[in-house]
Amino acid sequence: MTWPEAAERFAAGAVVVIPVGAVAKEHGHHLPLNAEYLIVKELVDGLTVTLPIVAAPVVSVTYAPVFKGYPGSQHIAADTFIAMMTELLANLVAQGARHIAIVNSGDSTEGPLRLVINQFFDQTSVRVGLSNLRLLGRDLDGILEQDQGGHADERMTSMMLAIAPETVRMERTRPDYGRRPTANRAFTQPVRFSSDKDAEDIDFSETGIIGDPTLATAKKGKRLLNEITEQLSEGLRDLFPDIDKV
Template sequence: MNRFAIAGAVAVSLAAATGRPGPPPPRGVRLIDLSWVQAEPLLDVSAIVVFPLGAGAIEHGQHLKLNADQRLANYLTSRVLLAAQVVVAPALTYHFYPAFVEYPGSTSLSLATARSLTVEAVRSIARSGPRRFYVLNTSLSTVQPLQQAADALVADGVLLQFTDIDAKLAAAARRIQQQPGGTHADEIETSMMLYIDAASVDMTKAVRDYNPPPSATGPFTRRRGAPGTYSPTGAFGDPTLATPEKGRELVETLVAGILDDLQRLRTAPLPAAMPALAPRPQSGARSSAAESESGWPDCSPGDERAIRNIGVAFTTHWANNDAERIARLWMKDGDIRHPDGTIERGVQIIRENRAQLFMQRAYQGTKHPVTL
């Protein structure tokens, strides 16, 4: 029997017991439905492990539930289970959603934490054997930490891919949308929810919200005149134009795109794992005759002073919450390698990540000494 036939056999047995034809048996399985003994043979190098990612609580206007993204992720996962031989891991319901934190009930992790959460969740399952992972992603802001996580996992010989929901829906959205623009709880998102879970939508509370016009950028805010995108309702677009028929076209397009991603992932070449770094020499050991008197190999006293000054500068700029000056300490294509294996590559990413941290009250006025 195929190792993915466990869930299918159960479905067939239930149908036989009731005398009624049941739904088609799923081709995939959920880890939460298995014991570790049942999971072990499924989690080999040929497996594709899917992590559903949908916010458990971020605002979606006055007409949609806080967990609209989670509902969408759950629906899409159910469709994937029916069509693809995958192992579905428990869902990720907290991630990077900084644009909505001003609205009560909305949750978000920092970019660095969202990245690390993804990396560590994948690594925990990769220990059992799988090397191909897919995040069934339902948001736009999560793409940045997901890409950073994918970059970090390459060194482990792990291939992580994820849904680019904007790219998947772009063509269908252009065909059907009537609103002049929108990005959140709008005609597009509301149509999708009407199709997959109409009972969770209250169209009597749907309001057209363009304050200011569709060219606005920045985090959403309920405070008129504050920086960002002013939205008293939490929506940005025209959800009053939404219909379940539009939602059907959008959702079916998205399902087809996700299944295509999974098929491509199944045959995609795996990255070569990087060898572990050699252990550092014991303190006091001399690696070469060229080592300087201070213990820095191949380094003149002047070079050493310049290097140590970088640490002083970093510490100073951090205390001043100066993301721009911190980023300038790196070359254009330089990177930061964190202890968990994640990598921030490039000056722009380093600048954006520090700026995101410094916006949080917990990091304001903190010190981060660096010793080189």
């Protein structure tokens, strides 16, 4: 859009959707550093086909300390990320946007983003919606065959096979469930993975993944993407009942 077109859409009450996905974060030996970016961009681009939303640029440098020990992974401090997201929201509101939602694809960014939208509401009375992709598409967990997953696994690799198969090196896949402290029902602790098995106070994952990407297929990926897109669409319609009229 041109800026006058953006101004017109904001003034009309269009919903602005902000994708958040790291463009430089390790995803094992088989997926590119920008896998998270590609997935969230695909999903939000898909929403523009069925809903008259305004898709903002992907916020692609994020708070992601868990995998910063792997070469190529980049991240910014939580305070920096919070300040950046708050300023982006303030810019949109100052320009006339009133209906805003964030689609977040990272795990580490969930906590800071909840803080951002809560503080922003206190300061401006503008309610910003937040959706976290790890919570969506779970009705289809039954089609996945891995023992457990979490990062660059069967689920994510399947979606990448559906979106950008040319970027996936399936010949390099192998199961890797990592090594981390035993799950504790009463407490959680910070996690930081490393490929150095001798490093102290670090959770080990040789390949940088958690799961079994060897089981991934494009068919599973398409089903997951369709299900997640549908859930996002329904969620936006619930948040903004007039979304289709703008």
